[in-house]
Amino acid sequence: MTNKAHSIPLPTIKRLPIYLGVLNKLKRAGRINVSATDIAKELSLIPIQVRKDLALTGIIGKPKIGYEIDQLRGFINKFIGWENDTDAFIIGAGALGSALMGYDGFEQQGLRIIAAFDINKKLHGKEIHGKKIFPLEKLKDLAKRMKVSMAVLTVPADNAQSVVDIIVKTEIRGIWNFSPVSLNVPPGIIVQNENLASGLAVLSTKLRKGNK
Amino acid sequence: MTNKAHSIPLPTIKRLPIYLGVLNKLKRAGRINVSATDIAKELSLIPIQVRKDLALTGIIGKPKIGYEIDQLRGFINKFIGWENDTDAFIIGAGALGSALMGYDGFEQQGLRIIAAFDINKKLHGKEIHGKKIFPLEKLKDLAKRMKVSMAVLTVPADNAQSVVDIIVKTEIRGIWNFSPVSLNVPPGIIVQNENLASGLAVLSTKLRKGNK
DNA sequence: TAGATTGTTAATCGATTAACAATC
């Protein structure tokens, strides 16, 4: 069996969790099966694109019937590594960090926020949305003890790199970076940049185009 | 002069605000000029890609010297429509909405949050991060009076569509959708979906690949 | 059966990357 991991299109990976949302909605509505056409219609995409994306997860559908919703959810979840809950720490309990601690969307997607870390002494020991805030010095120890390998970085841009330098010395291997700066990490650490400004730029550009 | 608006690559639009961040950083460091090579190095991209992106904004650089930072910022800002501050309302003052109200990253990008709206009566009249919360019924009137044409949607998935149905009856023309559902809007209204789960899926997939 | 939908192979499209002459 050849490993095609390197050939998965990034756009497909980004769409799969969106399909998952549709599947959950249909399941709640009592549906058992779903066709690529159904999903496409719901998302204003074209059926062939959905079919191609789903095929990559390895699922096999039935002509005329489509896919079995539960099975499809399983295939997608497995494909993007969401089979079990992934535990993560929030680093930086400011405005954005606090929000993400209370964002129930993550739980639904299998991301479990275990705790938060911050340099601000006033926050230590406090809880936000039921999650405790620890000093940054405890990160290494707790990451190891709790087997947490993912960090959600929500510190101000100025502190981001120095905090990352601490993170990379722990068991943490994946950093989901919400700070609008690019980070320097050693090989083996994976960074996913989440730049909210990009989405805003797309919207602004479309709006301006529509205005003319 | 031909209008090439339809041929701007979306990936370019997403990268431009990231370049802007680099430019601001360099400017603070006292730099006057910058080359595509400088920007590329900072972001782990290749120079030709940066050069191509910048060329689309219409700026002209000087061989050997590069681009004048201030001028380049102007071109990028103009290109993505961030010349003047854009006013926006937050719709849904829950966890995510509150966070975005306090997120200083937006101000830096020219997005000014004017106020928030929520159906929860307990929140009406209160302030979060200095922004007042109004009942949803006031949206139409205030959007018109304050000439606000952009809404940041941060309501729970279940309420999203019904809230959108209200939004589209106002002066608001652009919706930045943080709810993980796809929205139905009449022609002329522009929706930009911001799906945090997509970024998480990319990170999970990369992590899993690194693990094997 | 007839029609909808699948999986697969091929064609198209658009973005990225390469090559290179021009030039401060």
Place this chain on the structure above:
DNA sequence: TAGATTGTTAATCGATTAACAATC
């Protein structure tokens, strides 16, 4: 001057879309 960097034209790469036989 020599070298770095630009703008432009061409080549490559990868994702999307189309076409179609197979089939529940």
